[in-house]
Every structure is written in structure tokens, then in C-alpha cells.
Amino acid sequence: MIIDSHTHVDRVGWYDPPETIIRLMDEAGIDTSIIMTYGEAPDVEGSIEYIAEAVNKYPDRLIGYARMHPGRGLTAHRLFEKAMEEYGFKGLKLHPVGNLCHPAEPETLDMIQLATRYNAPVLFHCGDEELTLPLQVAQAAEACPNATIILGHMGGYFHWKDAIRVADRYPNIALDTSALPYPRAIKEAVGRIGSARVLYASDGPGCDPRIEVHKVRLAGLALEDEDAVFHRSIQAILDRVSVGGDG
């Protein structure tokens, strides 16, 4: 069983219809993928609906996260609530390079708190770029101790040690394995913070899910840990999502 915690579909910018990721999932033997757009709601009109339609088309294969611009205030909040309550989304995606909002500025924290009302995870792009560094995203984790914060790409090429360090410091941080090119970083992360907070992810379709699966296998984890990374850890996070809003 494999759940891919971080993939993309979109119809603007990089054009990746859901069929692209489904094909790559089939090649890689992936059961389910969490999908999100490259563009941000509400600025990119219809992006939430596009994810909802994709999930509706492949309900057994795809799970939706809403990629939002936290600087859009109540408009963004109402749309995120709709995504969670009407469309059955399971999480929030934030990409500070796209929206130029610091991970710990008030508007971002408001968005995170809204997601936390549903116990929904918040997946940050977390790489080597300004506004996305692990030590910057960690400020949000510290400010919102009840939130589940996922560091997508676990710090990228040069900041994966920072990612592991902040995950060790804040128990509400999890790491996703997508795109960073170091199997040894996955091994070190599991050794230091445990497999319950390390999530297999590909960042597909740009990064090939087969290769990303191969990377996790090359990390040389104990079978039980590998199983957790491939699906049990993200499943536990998703199981906590409460659409009733009483989380």
C-alpha cells in the first residue's frame, strides 16, 4: 500500500490533468495520491473546483488539498471551508514563494488555525528559497502547536538538516520526502524523529513517483518504518480530519 502525500494537477500554468498523475501512479504501484493545484485560490478562479472534479472522477485514487492564498482574508476562508465541508478536501497547501506571505505572519496563521479547526494538515512548500526555509516554517508550527505542519520536500537540497532539526524540536511537524535527492536524508529523519512523521511523497508528475518510491527503498529502512513512510503515517494524519469542524 502506498499513498503519495504530495502531487499536482492543474489546468493553468504547468498543464497536468488528473490522467497524468493517474498514469504515473499506475506505473509506480501507488494506490492513492493527494493532489493540489499549482495556482492558488481564490486568485486562480475555479482551482478548488478543478481539484474537486478530479477527486470526483477518481474517488478511489485521489484526495484533495486546497492550495490557498492566505492574504485574501475572508474570501479565502469561506472558499477553504467550502472545500472542506462540501467537496471533502482533507488539507491545506501553502506555498510562500507563490503568495509572498511569511509562514508566521498573521494572515498565514489565521489560515492555519482555520485548517486546524478541521484537524486538517497544512502542507508547506519547504525548500531552499526565502519564505520557505524550515526555520521559517517552524515559526508557524511554534505559533500553532495544535496544527499539523508538513514540510514538503523536507528542506530541499541544502536545508534538510534544518528540517530534521525543527521536526525534532516541534512534535507537530512532519516531513515529506518529495524531490530532495538524498536517500540518506530519509534514513536520518526516520532515525531521529521516527517514521510516524515521515511521509512518502513524489511532487509528481514533474518528479516521477517511481523514482521517488525507489529513493525511499534505497534509504534502507526497517520494513515496519518503510510501511509507515509509504502509507500508515499519512493515513493517521488523514484519519484525524474532522469535517464536522469540532476538531
Place this chain on the structure above:
Amino acid sequence: MIVDAHVFLGSCLFGYGQSIDEILSRMNRLGIDRAVLAPVKPRDYHLGPMNDLVAECVARHPARFMGLCRVDPWQGRAAIAEVRRGFEELGHCGLYLDPWEENFQANDDIVVPLLEETRRYGRPVVVNAGHVRVSHPTQIWDLARRFPDVSLVACNGGQINICGMLLSETRRMLEACPNVSIETAGTYREDFLEEIITEVGEERVLFASGSPVYDQEFEMARVRLAHLTESQKAQVWSANALSVFGVPTGTG
């Protein structure tokens, strides 16, 4: 045949490293026929002895290795003399420049005499590329257009940016500079490699692992699992590297 166009040899100041025996053992396990060795920056900062070590290993295993000469452009005339020594006395097949570890900009004027010297010998130049402040794709581009008759090989797919913001910049650079190719090691997004190979040119991408900075076995998967024809893969696995670096004399 598989040629790994970029493998580091030696124990590095920055904590990584590997011996020639470790390299050979892993190449044998993974089915890699040949590799191009690049010296690491050693703890004593002296690159000359590392160039000697690379040459010794190539001499001991001429059918398996080729070697690059590494210099620090900040050393001025001494660096130029080392390039000459590398090509004339040590038999190196190309020049390796590391703007990231030697802390210079890839298109800085201090690089020019080294490129001029390398051009005299008709050898390629491998550049540790994609580091935003020192070897951004536009800086590789600037260097390449000043030396259109020198073959440049950009490491890391020419771009290191996990947002994907440098993908189009690197493609523009490759389209503008037919004398530049890229290595596969550490490249962000496999679809970028597939796009460059199918739309820009299958001769423009060389398999390289960048080991041990990157994991050699994992890096092979980028080519093995790519959505490419067998003919395209053969180009990437070996033909392009052999074309850029030349066939080693010891192969018979």
C-alpha cells in the same frame, strides 16, 4: 555501456568523500563501465596533489576512468599553470570548476584565462552549476556565449531550485548555447530531463551521479526509469559522455 560523467575522488574538506576502491567496488556492483573522476577540495585546500591522485588512478585503471583537472581561479597564474600541467603532464580529459566550493562567480573575469587555456587544448569544462549566487543558469549562459567553441558541461541539470523556477531559464540557456550540455545528477524533476532530451536534443544530457554528494544508485534510476526510447537512453548513458570527454586510451 554506462559512463558516469561525474564522480568525486578523495576526502573532502566539506565532509564527503570516497576512495578509488570504494568507487570501483560500487561501479562493479551497479554495472557502471567507466567514470570521469573529479578531485574533491581536500582538507589542506591544495588541489594540485588531488589532480595528481586522479591521474594516478586513471593510470592504474585506464579502461575504467578518465580524470578532470580542478583549479581555483583565485590562484591566478598558478591556476593557469596547473591547467597546463593537468593537460600536458597528467593527461586530464577536461577542466573542473566549482564556483560553489571555490567561491567565485562562474562568469567572473578571473575564469576567462582558464577558459582560454582550456580552449587551446580543445578540452571541455565541467562547471558545478545551478547555485543561485555563483553559477545560476544565466551565468553559465554568459560564460558559454563568450566561449562558443568550448564545450561546457553544467552539473545538477543546470539548475538547483525545488520550486521549479529555474527550469525554463535553464532551457532558454541550452537553446541559446549549443556548446552547453547538462548532467543528470541531482536534477529537479525527471520531466525536465525528458523534455530537454526530446525537445532540445538527445546529445545535450549526460548521465552523471555526482557521487558521493548524490547517491549513485539512486541517480541511475533517473535514466533507467525515464520515459525515453532505448536509443535516447543509450545517448545519455554513454555516447554523449564519450563524445564530450573522448574515449579513454586504455580501452584498446
